[in-house]
Amino acid sequence: MEVLLALSIGVMTASGVFLILRPRTFAVVLGLTLLAYAVNLFLFAMGRLQIGLPAVIDAQQSGYTDPLPQALVLTAIVIAFGMTAFLIVLAIKARSELGNDHVDGLHLAADEEEQRHHPR
Amino acid sequence: MNLFEFQLPLVVLLPFFGALLAFYSARYNRLAAAWVSSFITLLSLASIAPAIGTVFSGSNLIQSWPWLESIGLYFSFRLDGLSLLFSLLILIIGLLVIIYARWYLAAKDNMGRFFAYLLMFMGSMLGIVLSENLIQLVIFWELTSISSFLLISYWQHRKDARQGARMALTVTAAGGLALLGSVLIIGEIIGSYQLSDVLANGELIRQHRLYPIALILLLLAVFTKSAQFPFHFWLPHAMAAPTPVSAYLHSATMVKAGIFLLARFFPVFSGTEMWTWLVGGAGLITLLIGAYTALFKHDLKALLAYSTISHLGLITLLFGFGTQTAAVAAIFHIINHATFKASLFMVAGIIDHETGTRDMRKLNGLIKYMPHTAALAIIASLAMAGVPLLNGFLSKEMFFAEAVLMSDSNRFAWLVPLLVTIGGILSVAYSLRFVHDVFFNGEPIGLSHTPHEPPRRMKVPIDLLVITCLAVGIFPAFTIEPILNIAVSATLQHTVPEYSLALWHGLTLPLLMSAAALSLGVLVYFNRNGLIANYERHQHINAKHYYLKTIKRLLKLANAISQLFDKGSLQNATAWVIFSALLLGSFGFINYSGSLFGTRNYLPVDAVSLMIAGLLMIAAILTVAWCKKRLQSLISLGVVGLVSALVFVKFSAPDLALTQLSVEVVTIILLLLALYFLPASAPRETSRIRLWRDAILAIASGLAVTLLTLMVLSRDFDSISDFFIANSVSAGGGSNVVNVILVDFRGFDTLGEIVVLALAGLGIYALLHNAKLTPIQKFNTDEIAHPVILQTFSRLMLPLMLLVAAYIFLRGHNLPGGGFIAGLIASVALILMYLANGIAWTSQRLQLNMQIVIALGLLSASATGLAAMLVGYPFLTSAFSHIHWPLVGEFEIASAIAFDLGVFLVVVGASVLSLVQLGQLNQHPAVKEQQ
Structure with missing residues (x-):
């Protein structure tokens, strides 16, 4: 099971890294979101994998899962959402101000090119 | 409490407090600033007066409090003959200058600003002469540079004033840096930054091999501040300041700070x-x-x-x-x-x-x-x-x-x-x-x-x-x-x-x-x-010219160095960052001699897990494969998010699963809305070589992470969580350890995190409020017909969903749930209303300013922490007791619940604010005005 999870995290990381190297902002935002998911899973896994052992104190329970990574990841998920939201708004604003959605603000996308020639 | 125990810090800090007072009082009456400043100066004099007798009888007064003991930093003050002399000079001449300036400044000059700067300067100067700790002295030294910069450039409309102020700041602040270096060396030699220790160990410093460096650095500070050759050129340019400033800074005080250091360290150096x-x-x-x-x-x-x-x-x-x-x-x-x-x-x-x-x-x-x-x-x-x-x-x-x-x-x-x-x-x-x-x-x-x-x-x-x-x-x-x-x-x-x-x-x-x-x-x-005629016939060395030339060259050099790394391309920079991370990481792998994997037993694989992991990987890969078709790419990203929630469920993390699930919904809606403002597709523009480079970097990162995860997961470890599990009920008053950690044990972290979230929400508001962005596709949530079934259902569902949120919130301390999850569920409920009924309809009925919700949330969370301080406990200590609620049963009310309420409000406020701002962009201007 551990191998399976490690592989999944690896594939998510690879996809995220590839996406953040793309030249267009939307792909970069998706890449960062994907990378955030991978990082969250990775952090979570640092508490080792437990099945059927929630971190709720109960007299009948024999063992507990590690609550600390869970607490860290819980806030990380929310923060990642805040970051994604801010980034995507930044991307929108950049496209509107610069006229294109290149990460360096350089080239025009095909449909923007079209819009520029035939303004609706 | 004996006020005399704080006498010296009071002398120094009073002017800083007075600066604020002078600034605000000038809004009501021009001359009030001068009165306040004189009064504060007299007050400072009065607080130093009782100690004068002590000093004259030959003993020193030292008042000290530990600040960062581990690095030798104390908040400590010293009054001896030398510092008394300088303090009296600073305060008495300061008082005279204040009286003079009250008549000197013209009606159009801003009195409040002037006296605020002057008092700030006075406080910094007193700080230098009264400091017992050398690092503290450096801090006040830099403060004099800054406040004198503000004073010299007081007439901001004048170019010579701005230039002179910048020059004075550059030269004296550079000296300040040298002083820090010198002080650090002294501290290294003696092992203490307290002036008393330094003065007692002059011989040790003079014999040390670092003595020449410490001396040269000290003298750089002295010569820059006290306008000694070859750094004297800034002083004539600082004459662009109003004359009271020159009378104060450039005769009696600031330029004497360097001389003061010479006197202070005279027996040492x-x-x-x-x-x-x-x-x-x-x-x-x-x-x-x-x-x-x-x-x-x-x-x-x-x-x-x-x-x-x-x-x-x-x-x-x-x-x-x-x-x-x-x-x-x-x-x-x-x-x-x-x-x-x-x-x-x-x-x-x-x-x-x-x-x-x-x-x-x-x-x-x-x-x-x-x-x-x-x-x-x-x-x-x-x-x-x-x-x-x-x-x-x-x-x-x-x-x-x-x-x-x-x-x-x-x-x-x-x-x-x-x-x-x-x-x-x-x-x-x-x-x-x-x-x-x-x-x-x-x-x-x-x-x-x-x-x-x-x-x-x-x-x-x-x-x-x-x-x-x-x-x-x-x-x-x-x-x-x-x-x-x-x-x-x-x-x-x-x-x-x-x-x-x-x-x-x-x-x-x-x-x-x-x-x-x-x-x-x-x-x-x-x-x-x-x-004079003879003098004017000759060309003289123009120090300003050389100064400007040097600054220009420095800037050019700095630019050249930055450009070596930053070629203006984000892709390049990102690739470098990832490459360096991989490179540094691989050193770790190479130098590690033990076996790659540990001996911990793996959990058995079942068919469902295999399918789910497969789905996760396929969705991640599809997100990349479809990255030019944005909608499809986004959908597969959604799948990745949802499947990770399943992973959390499988491995005993119900809190995380709930959070991930609700965040996923909000994220995808947000990104969908954003698609209207971004091109639907991306052009082909990346060369084959670059694609390969990116692919190699990506695959290498993936492999590295896989390997790392597996190396960790195959080993046992000692968790520090036993403490949290053992103390959760007794100290935190809740049995859901994850939630108790969030709102109690690590409450300060959580406070920081909701502040970040609040800032993100407000940042989005700042970026989008009243912005005119042209969507790529025309879309208006209020023009298109809203699906009737969804509309009806959403209205029916709202109270239910909010009830669920309340339930999740209340039980959070003992069972999976809590402020974060409840906040997200409530946001989803509200966002559903906006989606189903349109922004105009919803806004009319939900007249709730989300910025205020965020503010209330932060207030509630911080107030909980401060309340603990009021009762004498450290920040964010929680208290709890049990009460019995009808129907719900035994229920714990912990002060942490107020904190969690803050979390809840910030999450709701920030997420709804972001989405509504984005959604509103599509609206007709007329509709916007109606609101």
């Missing part, structure tokens, strides 16, 4: 050959250059500026001599220079104020129009020239005597008495010019109106200063000797050496030198026209 050559050499050169240049300046303030440079050189030279009696003369001259130079600057300000010019070629014969001012100026100038019966004479006489004593110390030292006499001659000449050229010498030329005396009270500060000059000059033993003695013994850390303040020592060589200086000075002055 002096007595070596290096000290004598460096300090004495710089002092001598500065003395001569300053005196020489002062003679040729036509601007009154420029003359005074160069004269100040020259006198500072004199004091530095005295310290450079390194003998105990020279130190007495130096400290004596510090006091004298402060009194006569401050009064001369104030006179220059009055003349400028009343005639509209400071050009001595135009100003002549003013004694007829302002006799009182003229009398003051004449006495102060004569003190500056060193005429008998005035204070300047006494210290200059001591100075000449020291120069004579030095003359047989080495092969070139016979030059010293000769050179200082030349300095004396020039000093007499420029002092005479200040008097004769301005107040006599014919009639004024080209003034727009007839000058007259300024308001009576504007001259009171000058009267007092000039009276001091006379009193010290005539009755030195009664006026100055007591404080001079304690200041000297504190400086030397030794009993006061034999010295005499008598006016008449008999017919000695120093007296002859004084006589020569006076008579030759008069001769030089009356031949000035030829000399």
Whole structure:
């Protein structure tokens, strides 16, 4: 099971890294979101994998899962959402101000090119 | 509580507090700022007064509190003779300058800003002289640089003021950096940053091999601050400041800060050959250059500026001599220079104020129009020239005597008495010019109106200063000797050496030198026209030019270095970051000698898990494969998010699963909305080589992460969580350990995190509020028909969903749930309303300002923490008790629930604010206005 999870995290990381190297902002935002998911899973896994052992104190329970990574990841998920939201708004604003959605603000996308020639 | 225990910090901190008060009071009444400033200064004086007796009886007052003990930083203050002398100079001259400035500033000048800066400066200066801890001293040192920058650039509309201020800041702040270096070396040698320890261990420092570096760094700080050659050029440019500032900073205080350091560290650093050559050499050169240049300046303030440079050189030279009696003369001259130079600057300000010019070629014969001012100026100038019966004479006489004593110390030292006499001659000449050229010498030329005396009270500060000059000059033993003695013994850390303040020592060589200086000075002055013409024929080194050139070159170099790494392409930069991370990580792999994987047993794989992991990987890969078709790519990203929620469910993390699930919904809706403002597809623009490069980086990162995860997961470890599990119920009052960690054990972290979230929400609001963005596709949530079924259902569902949120929130402390999850569920409920019914419809019914919700959330969370402090516990300590609720049953009410409520509100506020702002962009302007 551990191998399976490690592989999944690896594939998510690879996809995220590839996406953040793309030249267009939307792909970069998706890449960062994907990378955030991978990082969250990775952090979570640092508490080792437990099945059927929630971190709720109960007299009948024999063992507990590690609550600390869970607490860290819980806030990380929310923060990642805040970051994604801010980034995507930044991307929108950049496209509107610069006229294109290149990460360096350089080239025009095909449909923007079209819009520029035939303004609706 | 005994207030006297805080006496010294009070002296220093009062002016900072007063700065705020002065700034705000000026809004109600222009003059209130001046009143407040005077009052605060008096208050500071009053707080230092009770300690004066202690210091005079020969003991030091040290008040100290640990701050960051591990790095040797203490919040600590010291009052001894030297710091008392300087504090009194700073406060008394400060008070006089405040009174003077109240009359000097024009009606259009902002009084509040001026006095706030002035008090800030006063506080920083007091901080320097009263600091016992050296790092604390450096902090105040930098504060004087900053506040003097603000004061010099007070007339912000003037270019010369801005430039002069920048130059002063660059030079003095660079010196501050050197001072930090020196202090760190001293601390390294002694093992303490407390001044008392440093003063007791002078021998250790002088013997140390780092002594030369520490000395040079210290002197860089001294020379930059006290305008010593070759860093003296900033002072004349700082004359663009209002004259009260020049009178305060550039005569009595700021430029004396460097001199203060020389005095403070005199017993530690002096007595070596290096000290004598460096300090004495710089002092001598500065003395001569300053005196020489002062003679040729036509601007009154420029003359005074160069004269100040020259006198500072004199004091530095005295310290450079390194003998105990020279130190007495130096400290004596510090006091004298402060009194006569401050009064001369104030006179220059009055003349400028009343005639509209400071050009001595135009100003002549003013004694007829302002006799009182003229009398003051004449006495102060004569003190500056060193005429008998005035204070300047006494210290200059001591100075000449020291120069004579030095003359047989080495092969070139016979030059010293000769050179200082030349300095004396020039000093007499420029002092005479200040008097004769301005107040006599014919009639004024080209003034727009007839000058007259300024308001009576504007001259009171000058009267007092000039009276001091006379009193010290005539009755030195009664006026100055007591404080001079304690200041000297504190400086030397030794009993006061034999010295005499008598006016008449008999017919000695120093007296002859004084006589020569006076008579030759008069001769030089009356031949000035030829000399000035000669001076102006020659090209002079323009320090400003070299300064600007150096700054320009530095900037160019800095740019060139940055451009080596940053070529303006984000992709490139990102690739470099990832590449370096991989490179550094691989060092770890290579150097690791143990077995790659541990011996922990793996959990068995079942078919469902295999399918889910497969789905996760396929979705991740599809997100990449479809990255040019944005909608499809986004959908597969959604799948990845949802499947990770399943992973959390599988591995016993119900809280995480709930959070991930609700975040996923909000994220995808947000990104969907954003798609309307971004092109639907991306062009082909990446070369094959770059694609390969990115693919290799991506696959390498993936492999590295897989390997790393597996290495960790195959090993056992000792968790630190046993503490949390053991104490969750007893200390935190909740059985859901994850939630107790969030709101109690690590509550401060959570507070930081919701602040970040709040900032993200407000940032989005700032970016989008009232922004006019053109969508790529036209879309209006209020124009298209909303699906009736969804509409009906959403309205039905809303109370239910909010109830679920409330339930999840309340049970969060004991069962999976809590503020974060409940907040997200509530946001989803609200967002569903916006989606199903349109923004206009929903906004009409939900008139809730989300910014206020965020603010309330932060308030509730911080107030919980502060409440604990009020009761005497550390920030964010929680308390709890059990209550019985009908229907719900046994229920714990912990103060953490108020904190969690804050979390809840921030999450709701930030997520709804972001989405509604984005959704609103699509709206018709008319609809927007309706709201």
